[in-house]
Amino acid sequence: MRKYNEFLYDDIGNEYTRKNQYILELAKNQASLASMSASEKAKVVKSLNVLIHNKKNHPYNIALDQYKQEERNFLITLNSKAKSFASDLGNNIDPKIKKLEKDLFISSEKTHFYQNYTALTYDAVLEYERNRIVSEQLPEIIHKYKTTKQELHHALEHLKQVDQSKESNHKELMKAFISKQDEIAKASKMKLKEKRKAKLISEKALKNGVVELRKKRKESIVLKSYESDLKATKEIIKNKKYVLSKGIKRDLTVLKSNIADSRRKIPAEVYKTKPLYAWLTFFLPGLGQLLNKQYLKAVLFALLSLFIYLIAIPYALGFGNYQGKGIAGLVTLAADGRKIDQSLIFMIEGVVAIFLVLFALAGYLLSFFDVRKVERDTIKGIRPRNSFETLSKVENEGFPYMVSLPALIVTVFIVIVPITTAVLLSFTGMDPKNQSKFPWIGIDNYKLIATGSGLAGSVFWSILSWTLIWTFVATSLAIFVGFMLAIIANNDRIKGKAFFRVIYLLPWAVPAFITIMFFSIMFSPNGAITTLLNDLFNVNLTVKNDPIYSRIVLILLQTWLGSSYVFLLSTGVLQAIPGDLYEAAQIDGATEWQKLKRITIPIVLFQTAPLLVGQYTFNFNNFSIIYLFNSGGPFNPTKYGNLAGSTDLLISYIYKLTMENQYQSIGAAITIVISMGLMLFAFIGFKNSKAFKEERL
Numbered sequence: 001m002r003k004y005n006e007f008l009y010d011d012i013g014n015e016y017t018r019k020n021q022y023i024l025e026l027a028k029n030q031a032s033l034a035s036m037s038a039s040e041k042a043k044v045v046k047s048l049n050v051l052i053h054n055k056k057n058h059p060y061n062i063a064l065d066q067y068k069q070e071e072r073n074f075l076i077t078l079n080s081k082a083k084s085f086a087s088d089l090g091n092n093i094d095p096k097i098k099k100l101e102k103d104l105f106i107s108s109e110k111t112h113f114y115q116n117y118t119a120l121t122y123d124a125v126l127e128y129e130r131n132r133i134v135s136e137q138l139p140e141i142i143h144k145y146k147t148t149k150q151e152l153h154h155a156l157e158h159l160k161q162v163d164q165s166k167e168s169n170h171k172e173l174m175k176a177f178i179s180k181q182d183e184i185a186k187a188s189k190m191k192l193k194e195k196r197k198a199k200l201i202s203e204k205a206l207k208n209g210v211v212e213l214r215k216k217r218k219e220s221i222v223l224k225s226y227e228s229d230l231k232a233t234k235e236i237i238k239n240k241k242y243v244l245s246k247g248i249k250r251d252l253t254v255l256k257s258n259i260a261d262s263r264r265k266i267p268a269e270v271y272k273t274k275p276l277y278a279w280l281t282f283f284l285p286g287l288g289q290l291l292n293k294q295y296l297k298a299v300l301f302a303l304l305s306l307f308i309y310l311i312a313i314p315y316a317l318g319f320g321n322y323q324g325k326g327i328a329g330l331v332t333l334a335a336d337g338r339k340i341d342q343s344l345i346f347m348i349e350g351v352v353a354i355f356l357v358l359f360a361l362a363g364y365l366l367s368f369f370d371v372r373k374v375e376r377d378t379i380k381g382i383r384p385r386n387s388f389e390t391l392s393k394v395e396n397e398g399f400p401y402m403v404s405l406p407a408l409i410v411t412v413f414i415v416i417v418p419i420t421t422a423v424l425l426s427f428t429g430m431d432p433k434n435q436s437k438f439p440w441i442g443i444d445n446y447k448l449i450a451t452g453s454g455l456a457g458s459v460f461w462s463i464l465s466w467t468l469i470w471t472f473v474a475t476s477l478a479i480f481v482g483f484m485l486a487i488i489a490n491n492d493r494i495k496g497k498a499f500f501r502v503i504y505l506l507p508w509a510v511p512a513f514i515t516i517m518f519f520s521i522m523f524s525p526n527g528a529i530t531t532l533l534n535d536l537f538n539v540n541l542t543v544k545n546d547p548i549y550s551r552i553v554l555i556l557l558q559t560w561l562g563s564s565y566v567f568l569l570s571t572g573v574l575q576a577i578p579g580d581l582y583e584a585a586q587i588d589g590a591t592e593w594q595k596l597k598r599i600t601i602p603i604v605l606f607q608t609a610p611l612l613v614g615q616y617t618f619n620f621n622n623f624s625i626i627y628l629f630n631s632g633g634p635f636n637p638t639k640y641g642n643l644a645g646s647t648d649l650l651i652s653y654i655y656k657l658t659m660e661n662q663y664q665s666i667g668a669a670i671t672i673v674i675s676m677g678l679m680l681f682a683f684i685g686f687k688n689s690k691a692f693k694e695e696r697l
Contacts, residue, residue, distance in 0.1 A: 003030060008122075008267035008381030016381065019121055020269045021060035026051060067117050067124070074113050082106050094149065096248075100142050107134035126266045126383075130259050137258065141251045145244070152240035155233055162230045170228045177224050185217045260389045267381030275375035278368050285363055288371030292378070296387040297370070304363045312360040316353040324349030327357070333428070334437055343437045344430070351420050355412055426669035432662045445669035456657065456666045459640050460650075466551070467649045471620045474558040479612055481559055482566025483604065487596070489567075490574045501571070508564030516628040519557055520544075523629075545634050547646035554647060558625055562615065566608075573607045574600070613685035617678050621651045632656070650674050 004027040008016045018024040029048050033041055055061060086102045093101075110131040117124035192209045195201045201209070226232050281288035286302035289295075311320075318325035323345045325332070330350025334341040374384050385393065394402070426445055430438040448454035452461055485504050489497055507515065522529040523543045533541050543549040577600065585595050605612075626632055632645035632652050640646065643661055644653045650670060658667035 011264035016267050022058045104138045107131040129262045137255050148243045155236045159233045181217050185213050256388050268383045275372045278372035285367035292374045292384050296390050308360040312356040316357045321349045326353040422668045428665045430665040445666050474555045475616045475619045477559040478562030479566050482563035483570050485567045486570035504567050507561050520629045544630050550647050569608045573604045623651045626652045
C-alpha cells in the first residue's frame with residue numbers, strides 16, 4: 001500500500017495541509033495504524049482497501065473531476081474569446097502591444113475563473129496567483145510601452161524640425177565656452193601649483209586636485225552641450241529606443257520572476273509515492289526530464305543521449321577508431337592485427353574509449369539523480385522548475401560548472417589520457433625489438449627496478465642516489481645564497497641597492513640555456529676557466545672528464561642560476577615585513593642574529609615555503625642543465641652501461657632510454673616511480689608548511 005504524508009512542503013520547507021481530501025484521508029488512516037492494536041489495525045486496513053477501491057466515487061475526486069471538466073470547457077471558450085478580443089483591437093495596433101493586451105485579457109479571465117476553486121486544489125491556487133500577478137503588473141508595462149512609443153514618435157518628428165541656424169550658433173557658443181573652461185581650469189591648476197610650492201598641500205593633493213579639475217571641466221562641457229536641441233533630441237531618441245528594447249524586456253523578466261517566486265511557494269499534490277521515472281529512464285537521459293515536464297532540461301539531456309549512443313558507445317566498440325578496436329583493442333594491443341597496426345595506437349584509442357565510456361556513465365548518473373531528485377521533491381510537494389526557473393538557476397548557480405566543463409574535457413584528453421597511457425605502457429614490453437607490436441608483461445618492469453637487475457635496474461639506484469644528492473644540495477645552496485643576498489640587499493646600511501639587485505637578478509633574467517652553454521664551453525678541456533685553473537695551480541684539471549668535478553661544477557652552476565629566483569621571492573617578503581617588529585625587538589634588547597632567527601626567517605619561510613618545495617621538485621627533474629652542460633657525462637660503461645653517464649639524473653636517463661634507445665616501457669615505469677615519489681614529497685612538504693596548516697593555500 002502506498003504511504004502518504006498528511007502535509008506538503010514548498011521549496012523553502014514551509015508546511016502546508018493537503019487540499020486533496022482523498023489523499024489526506026488515506027494519510028490520516030495510515031498514520032493512525034502505528035498506535036493501534038492488531039484487531040483495530042485490521043479494521044483500518046479494511047476501510048483503507050474500501051477507500052482505495054472506491055477512489056472514483058470519493059466526494060473529493062468527483063468534485064475534482066468536475067473542476068477539470070469545467071476547466072477544459074472554460075479554456076476552449078477563453079480561446080475563442082481571446083481571438084475575438086484580438087480582432088477587435090484592429091490591425092493598426094503595434095503587434096507587441098496587441099500581444100500584451102491579449103495576455104492581459106486572458107489573465108483577467110483566468111483570475112476570475114480560478115478564484116472560485118482555490119479551496120479545492122493547489123493547482124487552481126497556482127493558476128490564480130500567476131494570473132493575478134500578471135493582471136496587476138502587466139497594465140503598467142503596457143502603459144510604459146505605449147507612452148515610450150509615443151514619446152519616441154514625437155522625438156523623431158521633432159528631430160526633423162530642428163533649426164539648423166540655432167545649431168550653428170550653439171557650436172560657436174560651445175567653442176567659446178570650452179575656451180573659457182580651459183582658462184578657468186588652467187588658472188585653478190596654477191593656484192594649486194603655487195600652493196604646492198609654498199608647501200601648503202602635498203604632492204598627492206596636487207595630483208588629486210588636477211584630476212578633480214579635469215572632471216569638473218568635462219562635466220561642465222557635457223552639460224552645456226545638451227543645450228543643443230539636436231543633441232538633446234538624439235539623446236531622448238536613444239533613451240526611448242533602449243527602454244523599448246531592453247527596459248520592457250527587463251520588466252517582463254521581473255514579472256516572470258515574481259511568478260516563479262509565487263510558484264515556488266505553492267505546493268503540488270501527486271498520487272505517486274516512489275520515484276519510478278528515474279529507474280525506468282536510466283538508459284535514456286532526457287526522457288525522465290520530459291516525463292517530469294521539464295522541457296528545457298529534456299532537450300539538454302537528449303543531446304547527452306545522442307553523444308552516448310552516437311559517439312561514446314560506438315567508439316568504445318571500435319567504430320570510428322583510426323586503427324584500434326576500442327576497449328577490446330586495449331586488451332589485445334593489436335596482437336592479432338594487421339602488419340600496419342601498432343600496439344601504441346590501440347592502447348591510446350582504448351584509453352580514449354574508456355574515458356568516453358566514463359563520460360557516458362557520468363551522463364547516465366547525472367540524469368538519474370536529476371530525475372530522482374525532481375520526483376522526490378514533487379512527492380513532497382515541491383513543483384519541478386519550469387524553463388524560466390531552470391535558466392535563472394543556471395545563470396545564478398551554474399556558471400562555475402559551465403566554465404569548468406570545457407576545462408575538464410581539455411584536461412582529460414591533454415593531461416589525463418597521456419598520463420594513463422604512460423601508466424599502462426609501464427606494464428608492457430615496448431623496447432627496441434618490440435616497437436610496432438608489444439605484449440602485456442605485468443609488473444616485470446617494476447621488478448627490475450626494485451631488484452636492481454636488468455637493463456634499467458642495474459643503474460637505477462646509482463642514478464637515484466646522485467639525483468637525490470643533486471636535488472638536496474643544489475636546491476638548498478640556491479635557497480641559502482638567494483636568501484643571504486636578499487638580506488644583504490635589504491640592509492639599510494647598503495648603498496646602491498638598485499645596482500646590486502640588478503646584478504643578483506641577472507642569472508634569472510638571462511636565459512638559462514645560454515648560461516649553461518657558456519659555462520660548458522668555459523669548462524671544456526681547452527676552455528678559459530679550465531686553462532686558468534691549470535695555470536694557477538699547476539695541475540692538469542679536466543672538469544668535464546672527471547665525475548666528481550663535473551658534479552661539483554653542476555651544483556655550483558645551479559646554485560648560481562637558482563639563487564636569483566629565491567632572491568626575488570625573499571626580497572618581496574622582506575620589504576613587506578613591518579619595521580615596527582624590528583623596533584620592538586630592538587627595545588627588548590634583541591641582537592641582529594636574534595632578529596634574523598625570530599622574525600625574518602619565520603616570516604620569509606611562512607610566505608615562500610610552498611614555492612621553495614616546488615624548487616626541490618623542479619631540480620629533481622632539471623633536465624636542461626644536465627643535458628646541455630655535458631650530456632650527462634663523463635661516461636663510465638662499467639658502472640652505468642651504455643645508456644647513462646656519471647652526472648645523469650633520472651629525468652635525463654629516462655630521456656636516453658625512451659627517445660634515444662627506444663626502451664619506452666621501462667622508461668615509463670621509472671617515470672611512474674619517480675612521479676609517485678615527487679608527489680609524496682610535495683604533499684609532505686606542503687602539509688608541514690605553516691601556510692598549509694593555517695589554510696592559507
